[in-house]
Amino acid sequence: MYFTQFVLNYAWAAIPNGNCNNICMGGNSLLNLLLCDKGHLTKPSNPATAKAVTTTILNHLDSGRLRKAVSILFYAPFPFHFSLYARLFQLCSSTGSRAIVEARKVESHLFTFSPTPPVFLVNRAIEAFAKCGSLGDARELFEEMPQRDGGSWNALITACSQSGSPEEAFRLFVKMSRSGFLPNEITFASVLGSCAAVLALSLSRQVHGLIVKYGFGGNVVIGSSLVDIYGKCVIIDDARKIFDEIKNPNDISWNIIVRRYLEMGEGEEAIVMFFQMFKAAVRPLKFTFSNALVACSSISALDEGIQIHGVAIKMGFDDDEIVSSSLIDMYAKCGDLESASAIFDQPNSKDVISWTSIVSGYAMSGQTWKARELFDEMPERNVISWNAMLAGYARYSQWEEAVDFLFLMRNTTNNIDQVTLGLILKVCAGLLDVELGKQVHGFIYRHGFSSSMFVGNGLLHMYSKCGKMRSAKTVWFHQISHWRDRVSSNALLSSYARRGRSELAMTIFCGMQW
DNA sequence: TTAGGGTTAG
Structure with a gap:
């Protein structure tokens, strides 16, 4: 007993900085080899000792000392x-x-003293490795399992899904069915x-079919996931249909549908759903408050x-940092700067x-002097703060202040x-300074x-406004040929129209997607 | 036991 303890301590102390990656890995680890030779010592000589050590470990766990608890377990030459x-x-x-190091120590100890542990316990180990960010350990353990159950497959599929390996999760899903x-x-x-x-829509539809086939359509988590996917794939009507089919949508389900409507630009529907949530007696999450407030900002509601x-x-959410930021922004965007300031001053x-x-609220409402006063007082600024101030000058054509x-x-x-550069180009256009615009173009390219x-x-707006139609056309046909939105079309169209080139304006107009 | 959403400003 003492000899084993000595060997273990010695082996452990030989690993610099407590790095046990090698010693703890797999069934052939140094620890395992050492302990396998001492098979007769794998049971505590005194049952009271095991009980006492377990109590010590549990006490450490209750006090949040995971590392200490695992260390004691690791040195104990008997199973728990x-x-x-x-x-x-x-x-x-x-x-x-x-704690990946601790997880490996626990795994090592488990396999050393119980070479064939129950499947559920190996599943827990797979989950632990995956959640610690080591998909490799999880995969290796799964591959080495002599016996697996559905939970083992689930553990690895979840591990892949959460570790950013969706394709592997799909492959395993197929393999699981075949097994x-x-x-x-x-x-x-x-x-x-x-x-x-x-955003695998086609696959989602197939999985959706299987879910219905296996009778899991009523599950709130699965229903919510489907709402999430169809919403993300911009098929909001299907998302809504599935949402309406969920028997008792929970706070997460409601959060998803509000968020998806917001992302689709359907602020009104997002707000309607937010209020319906109360009729269904579901308490919103702070994120749902934030989403609903952003929806209000988006349609000035x-x-x-x-x-x-x-x-x-009433529900005590106004103290939350994100909710109060969203409230300030909502009031500012809706033009009620007094209310925005009142919350801001708290x-x-x-x-x-x-x-x-x-x-931004003051800058975009035309009170750029007040916005600038506040901007100058800011204890900390980032690129968005700078852009917010510059956007105000640009919106109200205050070109000198902008420069x-x-x-x-x-x-x-x-x-x-890119927002700063877009705004600088707007300033160049406002000043009709094409030379400065060209310099900015060069910077953008470099x-x-x-x-x-x-x-x-x-760029398109700047060249058009400055009358450099050839340069504008170059941007149109080369730089933005893969995507053009209504803003691009408007820039070129209005410029041609201003110059009496109605036939060219009509060409752009007819090419626009309405 | 294992599962889903989210993060406010230009």
């Missing part, structure tokens, strides 16, 4: 109850832990997660925004996002993006911003 291993696997992968295991709710939920990750604000106060409401919302601001920006920050739609449209 399977439920302890299960708990340890779960804790190794719980939020905040992600004679029937998929259950868990399998379908994971496969649907993979479908959503790659101030009255509904005020109602949502009231509900947020303690703990002033982060860079709410600062930017309030600056001064650009000089200040150049001297203060190196952080610019720094790889050419593929941005915002920048492309900015």
Whole structure:
């Protein structure tokens, strides 16, 4: 006993910095080899010892000392109850832990003293490895399993789905069926997660058929996943139909449908669904509040925004950082700057996002002097804050202020993006300064911003406004030939129309997609 | 036991 303990301690101490990756891996680890030779020592000489060690481990776990608990288990030269291993696997992968080293130690100890552990416990190990971010360990363990059950397949499919390997999840799903295991709710939920990750609509439809065939259509998680996928694939009517078929949609289901309507640009429907949620007596999540408020901003629905604000106060959501930022932005975008400022002035409401919302609110409502006052007071700024101020000058054609601001920006920050460049082009167009515009074009080309739609449209607008139709056509036919939206078409069309080139304007007009 | 959504500002 003492000899084994000594050997173990010695072996462990020989690994620098506690790096046990090698010692803990697989059935041929150094630890396993050492312990296999001491087979007669694999039972505690005194049952009371095992009980005492288990109690010590549990005490450490209760106090949140996972590493210490695993360390004690690892050094103990006898097996423990399977439920302890299960708990340890779960804790190794719980939020905040992600303790891959500890998970490997637990696995090593388990296999050393129980060479054929129950399948459910190996499944837990696979899940733990995957949640710790090591899909390789999970895959290896799965491959080495002499026996598997449906849970083993589910564990690996989920592991692939959550580790960003959707294709592998699909392959395993097919292989699982061929191996004679029937998929259950868990399998379908994971496969649907993979479908959503790659927007695999055709595959989703096939999986949907199987879900109906196997009778899992009424499952709230699966129903919500289907709503999510169809919504993400821009088939909102199907998404809504499936949502309506869910018997008791929960907070997540409602959040998905509100979010999908918002993303589709159907702000009104998003708000309607938000209020319907209360009729169904489901408590919204803070994200659902935020989504509903963004929906109000998108369609300037101030009255509904005020109602949502009231509900947020009543339910205690107004203290939440994201909800209060969304409220400030909603009021600012709906033009009620007084209410936006009132929330902004409350303690703990002033982060860079709410600062930017309030600056943008004043800037875009024409009160650029007030916006600038606030901008100058900002304790912290980022590229979005700078753009918000510049966008205000550009919207109200304050070209001199815009140029001064650009000089200040150049001297203060190196952080610019495609929105900044689009706005600078707008300033060039406003000043009819095509030479400056060309310099900006060169910068865009050199720094790889050419593929941005915002920048492309900015170039088109700048050249058109400055009367350089040949350059505008070059942008139209080369730079933005793969995508053209209504903004691009409008830029060229209005320019041709202004110059009396009605036949060219008509060509653009007829080519527009309505 | 295992499964789904989300993150506010230009």
